[in-house]
Amino acid sequence: MSERRFRFGYVLASKKVSSFIQDSLINHAQENGIDLVPIDLDKPLIEQGPFDCIFHKLYGPEWRKQLEEFALQNPTAIIVDPIDAIEKLHNRLTMLDVVNELKIAGDSETIGIPIQIFVGENSESLLDAITSQGLHFPVIAKPLIANGSADSHQMSLVLKPEGLQGLKPPIVLQEFVNHGGVIFKVYVAGEHVKCVKRRSLPDIPEEKLGMLENLISFSQISNLTAQDQNDDTFAELIEKAVMPPSRFVTDVANQLRDALKLHLFNFDMIRDEKVGNRYLVIDINYFPGYAKIPNYETMMTAFFLDIAREKLNNESR
Numbered sequence: 001m002s003e004r005r006f007r008f009g010y011v012l013a014s015k016k017v018s019s020f021i022q023d024s025l026i027n028h029a030q031e032n033g034i035d036l037v038p039i040d041l042d043k044p045l046i047e048q049g050p051f052d053c054i055f056h057k058l059y060g061p062e063w064r065k066q067l068e069e070f071a072l073q074n075p076t077a078i079i080v081d082p083i084d085a086i087e088k089l090h091n092r093l094t095m096l097d098v099v100n101e102l103k104i105a106g107d108s109e110t111i112g113i114p115i116q117i118f119v120g121e122n123s124e125s126l127l128d129a130i131t132s133q134g135l136h137f138p139v140i141a142k143p144l145i146a147n148g149s150a151d152s153h154q155m156s157l158v159l160k161p162e163g164l165q166g167l168k169p170p171i172v173l174q175e176f177v178n179h180g181g182v183i184f185k186v187y188v189a190g191e192h193v194k195c196v197k198r199r200s201l202p203d204i205p206e207e208k209l210g211m212l213e214n215l216i217s218f219s220q221i222s223n224l225t226a227q228d229q230n231d232d233t234f235a236e237l238i239e240k241a242v243m244p245p246s247r248f249v250t251d252v253a254n255q256l257r258d259a260l261k262l263h264l265f266n267f268d269m270i271r272d273e274k275v276g277n278r279y280l281v282i283d284i285n286y287f288p289g290y291a292k293i294p295n296y297e298t299m300m301t302a303f304f305l306d307i308a309r310e311k312l313n314n315e316s317r
């Protein structure tokens with residue numbers, strides 16, 4: 001593979017280009033035979049090739065058509081990832097379905113999802129639905145659609161039944177699980193997996209529930225600015241949190257990758273404080289902020305090289 005160069009085309013929102021396509025990545029990939037090439041959306045895709053691989057985070061019928069046409073004309077090229085597979089992550093209710101299919105070896109750790117219900121625009125008696133499904137307060141209300149818009153990240157913590165009146169369906173109501181104020185974000189790029197700790201919502205002790213408001217709104221808690229993250233209490237909390245075993249993380253990541261048929265995603269996982277070895281997946285994101293991982297260029301280039309090998313295999317078939 002040493003003499004062969006590979007052209008990887010990409011289509012990403014401008015914010016993502018600024019964070020992900022850094023010189024360090026371009027250079028590291030280039031030194032390893034991978035040229036990262038921006039795709040111009042104002043020109044037909046098929047006229048901009050050849051591409052060995054196309055990676056993208058863009059939706060809509062026009063882009064879908066372009067990709068389909070390209071794939072037909074370039075059957076050995078690798079599309080990371082198929083739009084249909086990506087779009088399954090746009091619905092917070094169904095995005096977690098696959099988690100229930102995972103089979104984790106041994107019984108030292110378990111994986112699952114919090115109890116959740118769907119609330120549509122015409123749903124009646126929310127409280128009845130909550131109690132009949134065994135949900136306990138507090139619950140988190142999440143917009144059903146997770147399409148990357150600011151609104152799709154707008155969450156509400158509902159602490160008491162009275163808070164339910166302030167919600168705007170369609171939403172998913174998920175039981176809030178105390179998890180020590182730290183989430184584990186597991187970044188997956190093909191077979192390369194990296195787990196990091198991030199700040200999360202603090203635990204809510206049952207005895208404190210009565211003293212709190214009915215409803216608290218919040219957004220992207222794990223993505224707060226560096227200054228917020230440096231807050232002493234949170235820094236200590238994060239530092240002290242014990243990572244899940246790496247064998248377990250890798251097992252979950254690999255099985256999710258196969259089940260979702262995706263190469264590039266991350267998932268948010270919490271550890272149930274009450275049970276200790278029970279982990280819950282609460283969110284899965286397509287093409288997340290890899291640049292936040294130290295040395296992300298090494299991880300991403302290793303992934304690109306795996307794809308380049310797969311492309312060579314496709315050519316020799």
Ligand SMILES: O=P(O)(O)O[C@@H]1[C@@H](OP(=O)(O)O)[C@H](OP(=O)(O)O)[C@H](O)[C@H](OP(=O)(O)O)[C@H]1OP(=O)(O)O
Nearest residue numbers: 016147148149220223266283285286287288289290
């Ligand atoms: O922008 P970043 O680097 O914070 O990445 C966002 C992700 O942050 P993370 O890597 O998980 O900390 C973020 O993850 P969370 O939903 O915050 O867990 C999303 O993946 C977000 O994409 P979108 O807005 O859902 O399309 C990602 O945003 P886009 O860059 O795709 O707009």
Ligand SMILES: Nc1ncnc2c1ncn2[C@@H]1O[C@H](COP(=O)(O)OP(=O)(O)O)[C@@H](O)[C@H]1O
Nearest residue numbers: 114153174175176177200201221222268282283
């Ligand atoms: N079921 C839950 N129990 C406890 N905390 C949760 C739960 N669901 C979400 N959170 C907290 O809310 C944050 C945002 O929820 P998430 O589903 O990850 O939405 P987003 O797509 O905006 O990241 C999480 O990072 C975590 O801190």
Ligand SMILES: [Mg+2]
Nearest residue numbers: 222268283284
């Ligand atoms: Mg999240």
Ligand SMILES: [Mg+2]
Nearest residue numbers: 146283284285
């Ligand atoms: Mg998300």
